[in-house]
Amino acid sequence: MAVKSRRNERGQSTLLFAILLPLMSLFLLGILDYMVTNARVMETVGAADLAAHAGAQEITVLPDGTITANAAGNEIAAEYFNAQRPGSAQLLSVSCGSHQGRPACFVTARTRSAGYLLPARWVTVRAIGYLAHGVTRGDQ
Secondary structure, eight states, X not given: OHHHHHHHTTTHHHHHXXXXXXXXXXXXXXXXXXXXXXXXXXHHHHHHHHHHHHHHTXXXXXXXXXXXXXXXXXXXXXXXXXXXXXXXXXXXXXXXXXXTTEEXXXXXXXXXOOOSSSOXXXXXXXXXXXXXXXXXXXXX
């Protein structure tokens, strides 16, 4: 009886392999897509965060508490981002000045997803850097 069942199961392994190979390939492509996209986003977050903190260093806080920003902060933040950005990232905007009553600099950027399995799309990254009390560019 065991010999008889083996004859009827001929090709079962081949069929199972033919069904599972495309499914496993899709699964692995999905993991690769996620990993590459995540790495790109994290690189963009790092560049945007450093740029926001560099731009915040240019904000002036007067003794009476008045927060004044100049165009140099925006330019420096943009320069920092462009010097460190990954190839897939773009700078969208920089805004340095008073945010919620605190001296801060916002940087908005975007990066492209990998697009191996799913269609490529833009992922937006926002970073904020606050001016630490008593810290200026000369302290760096």
